[in-house]
Amino acid sequence: MRHEVKVLQPDGVVHTACELCPWGCGMEVQIKGGKVERVRGDKGHPLNEGVLCPKGVSALEVAFSPHRITHPMKREKEGWKRISWDEALDILSAKLIDIKERFGPQAFAVAIGMPILLGGNTTVSFLRRFCDIYGTPNCFSVESLCYRCRIIAYILTLGKFPVADVANARCIVVWGNNPHHSNPPLARRIIKSIDKGARLICIDPRRTEMAKRADLFLQVRPGSDCALALGMMHVIVEEDIFDHEFVREWTVGFDELRSVVANYPPERVEKITWVPADKIREAARLFATVKPACIVQGTNALDQHTVGIQNARAVAILQALTDNIDNLGGFITSSRVHINPIRLTERMSGEPLGVDQYPLFYEVWGRSFGEGQTMVLPDALLSGQPYPIKALFVAASNPLLTWPNSQKVKKAFETLDFIAVMDLFMTPTAEMAHLFLPAATFLERTELCDYYGTLHAIPYVTLRKKVMEVGKAWSDLRFWFSLARTMGYDELFPWEDEEEAIRYALEPTGLSMQDLYEHPGGVPFGKLRVDQYKQKGFATPSGKVELYSQTLKEMGYDPFPMHREPFEGPLEGELVKEYPLILTTGARDVHFLHSEFRQIERLRKKRPHPTVQIHPSNAGDLGIEDGDVVVVETRLGSIQLRAEVTDDILPGVVQVPHGWEEANVNLLTDNRPADPVTGFPGLKALLCRIRAG
Numbered sequence: 001m002r003h004e005v006k007v008l009q010p011d012g013v014v015h016t017a018c019e020l021c022p023w024g025c026g027m028e029v030q031i032k033g034g035k036v037e038r039v040r041g042d043k044g045h046p047l048n049e050g051v052l053c054p055k056g057v058s059a060l061e062v063a064f065s066p067h068r069i070t071h072p073m074k075r076e077k078e079g080w081k082r083i084s085w086d087e088a089l090d091i092l093s094a095k096l097i098d099i100k101e102r103f104g105p106q107a108f109a110v111a112i113g114m115p116i117l118l119g120g121n122t123t124v125s126f127l128r129r130f131c132d133i134y135g136t137p138n139c140f141s142v143e144s145l146c147y148r149c150r151i152i153a154y155i156l157t158l159g160k161f162p163v164a165d166v167a168n169a170r171c172i173v174v175w176g177n178n179p180h181h182s183n184p185p186l187a188r189r190i191i192k193s194i195d196k197g198a199r200l201i202c203i204d205p206r207r208t209e210m211a212k213r214a215d216l217f218l219q220v221r222p223g224s225d226c227a228l229a230l231g232m233m234h235v236i237v238e239e240d241i242f243d244h245e246f247v248r249e250w251t252v253g254f255d256e257l258r259s260v261v262a263n264y265p266p267e268r269v270e271k272i273t274w275v276p277a278d279k280i281r282e283a284a285r286l287f288a289t290v291k292p293a294c295i296v297q298g299t300n301a302l303d304q305h306t307v308g309i310q311n312a313r314a315v316a317i318l319q320a321l322t323d324n325i326d327n328l329g330g331f332i333t334s335s336r337v338h339i340n341p342i343r344l345t346e347r348m349s350g351e352p353l354g355v356d357q358y359p360l361f362y363e364v365w366g367r368s369f370g371e372g373q374t375m376v377l378p379d380a381l382l383s384g385q386p387y388p389i390k391a392l393f394v395a396a397s398n399p400l401l402t403w404p405n406s407q408k409v410k411k412a413f414e415t416l417d418f419i420a421v422m423d424l425f426m427t428p429t430a431e432m433a434h435l436f437l438p439a440a441t442f443l444e445r446t447e448l449c450d451y452y453g454t455l456h457a458i459p460y461v462t463l464r465k466k467v468m469e470v471g472k473a474w475s476d477l478r479f480w481f482s483l484a485r486t487m488g489y490d491e492l493f494p495w496e497d498e499e500e501a502i503r504y505a506l507e508p509t510g511l512s513m514q515d516l517y518e519h520p521g522g523v524p525f526g527k528l529r530v531d532q533y534k535q536k537g538f539a540t541p542s543g544k545v546e547l548y549s550q551t552l553k554e555m556g557y558d559p560f561p562m563h564r565e566p567f568e569g570p571l572e573g574e575l576v577k578e579y580p581l582i583l584t585t586g587a588r589d590v591h592f593l594h595s596e597f598r599q600i601e602r603l604r605k606k607r608p609h610p611t612v613q614i615h616p617s618n619a620g621d622l623g624i625e626d627g628d629v630v631v632v633e634t635r636l637g638s639i640q641l642r643a644e645v646t647d648d649i650l651p652g653v654v655q656v657p658h659g660w661e662e663a664n665v666n667l668l669t670d671n672r673p674a675d676p677v678t679g680f681p682g683l684k685a686l687l688c689r690i691r692a693g
């Protein structure tokens, strides 16, 4: 299908920020003869310095894709029927009013996906403001299985959420991260530091491009990272290469930690992690003695474990023992743009699902993250407990492929009276919907990107600018404003459009829309907070770094990181007899974002089908050759895909990417059991078996 395109900017170059993945690279959009002609990287943007990854390069193919749906639709007996936005808003508001009257506002839930969380902090806040006014606390998002685990762990340990300042580091540990695929701007910044002489340690079950460049590569067994960290701490303490002054003045629990790590000598840790003891020693020495040093804790590979919280705590503790907190090249925070508050939490009726089981996921010392634990939703839908949920709005997400245990998710969604999905494309999730709402791409909306400091240690603000309109697609923000108006919430949603809302949000910052427009590549804002703790201490109950966490102890969790086998670990239990291979899922591919972009020809050509990576020794035993069709099975289900035989993967381990409809790895994963503190599911260390297909 060809779309009607309305270009809103004059001929010339528009500076904006790409949003086809989380990082927000600076982008220039060339307009010529009233047409959007091409995109290229913005050389003046500090994050990507002119480079776009293959997804960014394909931005116009995404926006103009013939597969895109750019008009609202409702489901009728005969199939989808095209409708107007007014009709769509009327259907939805009537449904919401009816549900609230009959079951209460909590019976309406919203599931938010990655693209909305990325859209600058405004879109998600306005969406949740709508939910606050309507009265439902049941906002869920992919943050229940992405990233927040380590935010909570770092806050519990350090009282804040710092990031690794790779640009200034002399020693960098890339731990469970393959940035060449998942974060190209970060990969470039790491390489730049290495070229300037920084040392590199890479910890991964797969020999990634980073691993190939590393001084030291620790090929770790998935799910045993906490033991590896404890082994490194053992060496650092035993060899007395920790920072005595920092530990004495600024930490609590060191003596007990010393006795915990005494149980993790490298020879024992080798048996748990499959990393040779001498490499553990070498890594510990390098990390502790070359300063400044930082650990890049991937974005997820250490979080998506049934011990996710302990992995992230161990990383934070390693930074603290070596006095690499609040320093350039270590772990650092930066000032953010403090915008006007948008949420109206006082109107929320009650707490979302999941708070009972995972109170720290919801709140740490009065800091509310304010969102339910999404992983409890499928079971709540199926059981109708603690109360029925009747309608679901899926905002920029594809849970049928991206949440664990897809079969359960599908069954759970079948219990709903009503599902609305706002998306760019028809997805397996949208196929279940009663109402489809067409979303705008990042080129079709105006929004604020102020997350560079939080994600990249570059305090910077960019305005993402609306370049064009495509068909009848709306930005998510425009949709939530319009729904609020249809429901009569005008007084609490007084903004005419995105720009007015952003102007309101920006009021306390001293920045104006004009400032942002006049600096098309973005504006530096604030600074990195060097030595912050020396003035303010740490925002923990003790005012210090909590090696020992009283909060975790009081709630019945491990107060120190300890090695616990993954739920399906090969070293314990019977399952390994039937399922002898370790399965890690979801390693990123630079051409795709989760389940997205398989329909974009230029990208699909680069990776036409999904593969399971397997070591030649395991493939040989099974009589499998590269390219063969095989079946991967776990206790939950099986999928069929091709084998990619490679000696880059640790023997005994296989890797299957997520997001492929034809071989959906989440048919093999489960939402339970989960990390006991955060509810994060274990997606990186399961057990499976493989046979020829």
Ligand SMILES: Nc1nc2c(c(=O)[nH]1)N[C@H]1C(S)=C(S)[C@@H](COP(=O)(O)OP(=O)(O)OC[C@H]3O[C@@H](n4cnc5c(=O)[nH]c(N)nc54)[C@H](O)[C@@H]3O)O[C@H]1N2
Binding pocket: 021, 022, 114, 146, 147, 175, 176, 177, 178, 179, 181, 182, 183, 203, 204, 205, 206, 208, 220, 221, 222, 223, 224, 225, 297, 298, 299, 300, 301, 302, 584, 585, 586, 587, 588, 589, 590, 591, 592, 593, 594, 655, 684, 685
């Ligand atoms: N192109 C692209 N980029 C993306 C995304 C995408 O879908 N596509 N998704 C974005 C999002 S939302 C996220 S959360 C991030 C994810 O980002 P990351 O979680 O950093 O994912 P990867 O970069 O694939 O790196 C994960 C690495 O961890 C390794 N690994 C697997 N299991 C274990 C383990 O148990 N221990 C250790 N030490 N390593 C392990 C894998 O082999 C892999 O090389 O990527 C973001 N960027």
Ligand SMILES: Nc1nc2c(c(=O)[nH]1)N[C@H]1C(S)=C(S)[C@@H](COP(=O)(O)OP(=O)(O)OC[C@H]3O[C@@H](n4cnc5c(=O)[nH]c(N)nc54)[C@H](O)[C@@H]3O)O[C@H]1N2
Binding pocket: 112, 113, 114, 115, 116, 142, 145, 146, 147, 300, 304, 395, 396, 397, 398, 399, 401, 402, 403, 404, 422, 423, 424, 425, 427, 439, 440, 441, 442, 476, 585, 586, 587, 593, 594, 595, 596, 658, 659, 665, 666, 669, 683
């Ligand atoms: N097994 C396994 N599963 C995983 C992971 C793993 O490593 N292993 N990783 C997990 C992680 S970290 C994450 S973050 C989740 C991601 O989970 P999701 O957020 O569900 O991932 P996507 O497939 O990117 O789905 C986003 C949807 O939004 C649509 N979209 C894109 N832009 C917009 C927009 O601006 N507005 C609207 N309304 N829609 C838009 C896209 O077309 C797409 O259908 O997946 C998780 N699932």
Ligand code: SF4
Binding pocket: 018, 019, 020, 021, 022, 023, 024, 025, 048, 051, 052, 053, 054, 055, 056, 057, 183, 184, 185
């Ligand atoms: S890494 Fe690629 S997809 Fe992500 S923001 Fe940059 S150019 Fe866009």
Ligand SMILES: [Mo]
Binding pocket: 114, 142, 145, 146, 147, 300
């Ligand atoms: Mo994620």
